[in-house]
Amino acid sequence: MKITVKAPAKINLALDVLHKRNDGYHEVKMVMTTIDLADHLRITLLESDRIQIESTSGIIPNDKRNLAYKAAALLKERFAIKQGCKIEISKKIPVAAGLAGGSSDCAAALRGLNELWQLGLSLDELATIGAEIGSDVAFCVYGGTAVATGRGEIVKPISSPAPAWVILAKPSIGVSTADIYEQIDVSTCFHPNVEAMIQAIETQNYKDMCHKLGNSLEDVTLKLYPKVAKIKEKMKQLGADGVLMSGSGPTVFGLTQYDTKMRRIVNGLRGFCKNVYAVRLLGKNIVE
Incomplete structure (x- = not known):
């Protein structure tokens, strides 16, 4: 079987x-x-x-x-x-x-x-x-x-977010989650408004979802790995609606709802970062 x-x-x-x-x-x-x-x-x-x-x-x-x-x-x-x-x-x-x-x-x-x-x-x-x-x-x-x-x-x-393209860019480095958590200072790090993010998703408010993206671990990783910070800045320059590092990194993702903008961002990142992907948010409550 x-x-x-x-x-x-x-x-x-x-x-x-x-x-x-x-x-x-x-x-x-x-x-x-x-x-x-x-x-x-x-x-x-x-x-x-x-x-x-x-x-x-x-x-x-x-x-x-x-x-x-x-x-x-x-x-x-x-x-x-x-x-x-x-x-x-x-x-x-x-x-x-x-x-x-x-x-x-x-x-x-x-x-x-x-x-x-x-x-x-x-x-x-x-x-x-x-x-x-x-x-x-x-x-x-x-x-x-x-x-x-x-x-x-x-x-x-919770509910699925509004449909969008997710452009992923991963530099050729690996990041240890344990190392990043070891260096975070919870008294000074950025604390995103998680409740506002939940509200944006539940109301299918794509614009607000992009605005509320946030990651407490990001500043630690960006300081240790300047390449990640450069990728994030490049995605913003290319016009992604929202840009954030995922987890402890080093992958950075950008969001857009338009095919033309997705292709422009992907093409702009190709010479800048080897591993670039454009995929959709799945939006399913349970993986089959």
């Missing part, structure tokens, strides 16, 4: 870091939404009791460090599954980009194995299991658009 599962990337429309918790994580309040840039996982059941990971990427690990591997291992242990699986990951989402590629692969593995192993778990149950592996995994289990609180594992779905 085999199944193919889609694993979409996410962007943060708003990311507020509130304070450092006693467990070492930071308390956050975020608005996240999935975009139509995705990895695909092909999962095949094996007779032998082992987990095998294969990937088109030469960067991500294919062993126990891989988040999809961790998903399979956790399900096997918790539900005493004696059957193995092979997970083939076709990578499209850039690695270490602030787009939750690894977390989305993990979530897709949970959804796919839930079906293949006939575990009968709900999305809520899968999200709870996923939160044990990574903070963004719970959101990625649901997909769509949501407010995430706690360390990111408490997920409340």
